[in-house]
Amino acid sequence: MEYKTVTLPANKSIALVAHDNKKQDLLDWCEKHRTMLSAHKLYATGTTGAIIEKHTGLPIVKLISGPLGGDQQVGSLITEGEVDFLIFFWDPFEPMPHDPDVKALLRIAAVWNIPVACNQVSADFMVASPLFAGEVERSIPDYERYMNARANL
Numbered sequence: 580m581e582y583k584t585v586t587l588p589a590n591k592s593i594a595l596v597a598h599d600n601k602k603q604d605l606l607d608w609c610e611k612h613r614t615m616l617s618a619h620k621l622y623a624t625g626t627t628g629a630i631i632e633k634h635t636g637l638p639i640v641k642l643i644s645g646p647l648g649g650d651q652q653v654g655s656l657i658t659e660g661e662v663d664f665l666i667f668f669w670d671p672f673e674p675m676p677h678d679p680d681v682k683a684l685l686r687i688a689a690v691w692n693i694p695v696a697c698n699q700v701s702a703d704f705m706v707a708s709p710l711f712a713g714e715v716e717r718s719i720p721d722y723e724r725y726m727n728a729r730a731n732l
Contacts, residue, residue, distance in 0.1 A: 583721040586714050591663040594653045595623040595631060596645060596684075601668035602627055608666075608699050609635050612706055622662060624649030650680040654687040665695045666702050692717045 593616070597605035609616060609631050616637055623631055625644030632639040642652040656662040665688050669681060688695045696702035705711060 581721045581724045582718040583724075584716050585660075585719055586716050587663045589713050590619055591711075592620040592622065592656075592661055593664040593666060594656065594662045595621060595627060595639070595666050596650065596653060597627045597668040598645075598670040598673065600670045600673055602630055604699055605666070605668045606630055606634055608668075608702055609637065612702075613637060615706055615712075618712070619664075622653065622656065624653065645680070648680075650684045654684045657687050657691050657693060663693055664705075665693055667695060667697055668699070668702075669697060690720065692719050 595605060595609070605627065613635050616635075620640070621631075621637055622628070622640045622642060624642050625647070627645075628639040628641035631637060632641070643649045653662060653665070657665070665684075667684070685695065694705055696705050
């Protein structure tokens with residue numbers, strides 16, 4: 580795979596996802612960082628988005644619920660360059676019926692080289708970084724080159 584460099588903007592698009600047992604943790608984290616998050620565009624899966632918006636007043640683009648395909652919607656937004664950052668508080672103790680979707684989302688985040696935080700402390704470290712509020716270069720797959728090479732086989 581060939582790669583190209585793109586720039587994450589200072590105002591990022593952030594996806595917020597949480598399993599049921601982690602929704603309160605994510606809500607607490609969002610309340611703690613409300614001012615900082617307000618400078619960015621926020622997406623969230625179904626119930627998580629409704630809870631965060633209701634309790635924090637932050638505007639959220641709400642996708643469908645994770646088990647109904649919301650995790651895949653987030654993955655699609657990542658591949659389209661619409662989501663720059665993933666905060667995904669997943670529950671390591673509860674098997675999820677949509678575990679394959681969760682693994683696929685984490686794989687897509689890795690493929691497209693976006694920052695991922697999986698718990699409160701990793702999310703704290705990420706938003707405390709000077710890179711969070713500034714432009715950042717990252718390497719991503721060069722899909723156009725990939726398709727041109729495949730089409731010329």
